[in-house]
Amino acid sequence: MDSQDGTPPPPPVLPPPPASPYLFALPTPSSLLSSSLSHPLIDTSASAQALALPSSSSSSDIDWVGLLSGQLSGLHENKSMTSMENALMTTMLPGHGGVEDRSEGQVKKKVMNRTRRPARPRIAFQTRSADDILDDGYRWRKYGQKAVKNSVHPRSYYRCTHHTCNVKKQVQRLAKDTSIVVTTYEGIHNHPCEKLMETLTPLLKQMQFLARF
């Protein structure tokens, strides 16, 4: 039930995620993705370019915000990364080209006219984790679960519980490597991440205070 709240992140300060635990350096992420997903959740070409981002950065250089949303009004996402260990991240840049609709692996098809469907940005993470649910700071309500073809693991569907926000995410475990969870976000949150703001607010206040000297 309380899926995500179950993991309260105590750290008052955001430790910049160390570079090592992230699997950005994985050999051929695109091949990994395409081979392990019989029906692609993910645009593999996009993932390849996305992976180029953080691999060389020191942790402090990583633009998590831009990485995750490119447009979230700010700092919502940092914390999520700290709570994820061993994240292989594959971001799909918002919008155009290869990212139009889900299941684009099955050749063309439902192109984009699911009754006026604006191209929504979709972002996918691969996370090596025992938990299917990552604490990304947002509150999610599960609205469905489906068995997917060629995988023993079901896919779960979540919606952001914020009233005005219709961001969705799908969570599925890789058939090939059960230790890896693929989380696909669809849409952009139109509200701040409460948990992150909680964490950040005291920090900001302290910084403002110190800045006076």
Place this chain on the structure above:
DNA sequence: CGTTTTTGACCGGCGC
């Protein structure tokens, strides 16, 4: 008691 999960039904797109 309000909120979230569960789960079968339903729906629309696509291939044959």
Place this chain on the structure above:
DNA sequence: GCGCCGGTCAAAAACG
């Protein structure tokens, strides 16, 4: 047209 498949709905159950 039919069946498959993925995504969503919604009623009931479960949870805190």
